[in-house]
Amino acid sequence: MSQSEQRALVLGGGTMGVGIIAMFLGGGWKVDVVSRSASTRDGLPAATRKALAGMGKAEDISGLATYATLAEAPWAAIDIAVETVTEDLALKQRLFAEMEALARPDCALSSNSSSFPISEIGKGLKTQARMMGLHFFMPAHLIPLVEVVRSIHTDVAIAEKVGAIMSSLGKRPVQVKKDVIGFLGNRIQGALMREALWLIEQGVASAEDIDATVRLSFGFRYAAAGPIMQKEHSGWDTTCAVAKIIWPDLSNAAGPPPVLQRNVDEGRIGFKTKGGFFPWNDQSIAKERARYERALRKCLEIFREEGIV
Secondary structure, eight states, X not given: OOGGGOXXXXXXXXXXXXXXXXXXXXXXXXXXXXXXXXXXXXHHHHHXXXXXXXXXXXXXXXXXXXXXSGGGSOGGGOSEEEEOOOSOHHHHHHHHHHHHHXXXXXXXXXXXXXXXXXXXXXXXXXXXXXXXXXXXXXXXXXXXXXXXXXXTTSOHHHHHHXXXXXXXXXXXXXXXXXXXXTTTHHHHHHHHHXXXXXXXXXXXXXXXXXXXXXXXXXXXXXXXXXXXXXXXXHOHHHHHHHXXXXXXXXXXXXXXXXXXXXXXXTTOOBXXXXXXXXXXXXXXXXXXXXXXXXHHHHHHHHHHHXXXX
């Protein structure tokens, strides 16, 4: 099969969906998008062109087609499906049951869910061997890593084939061999976030200084080496000694700290409501988004120079 004949279906056309659509189109695939929302379908061409431009790709969306229902899509031609709908387990289960009935037997079925185990989403289905998590990070068209998450039912060969597809599209796939909650990235990120919010809650530092500490110290190093490789440089003996002193004092809270719950209860959730830990307006949001994407593209240049992606 030539690359021009390869075809993907993306279920959902929101922020994550657009990035995934752009990834496939930028790699020469045809993409069928299913969204119940007419306004989402109408906005997809412009949003996809913008994402392609951000990737440095031609703004060619001639391979894009949209549908209101799964049944309308050309399933006989689809090689892989990626679900990106809202985090509603019952909804995902219903949609996967529908996709299982429509898809070719060799079509891989995947979910971008960041919280539900793929084994829960596929519970009761007959072809769970071809099901897996395919977890992208926002913005999906710029962040190079994607997690390929296996359940106990997932065929390893199919998961590796999907990983190879991601590699061909410029992504760096990681194989998550156990269907643990949060997978790799969100578990590691969650551990850091719990401690960062605890430090704010306890009045140890401001949100601005927490961000500066991460970005300009160990976060700065992480662009050059991950946490394991970095300690290969500095020495595990030091890490072991520090762990005995610091780790017993780290937060082990089982839920969100009051400072986070208050923000959510009071509607201070970030860009969406123009206020979180920082105040926002339309101009400052646009400026921050542009700065963020510029920084991501600079980091991506480094990774490409190293041949990582």
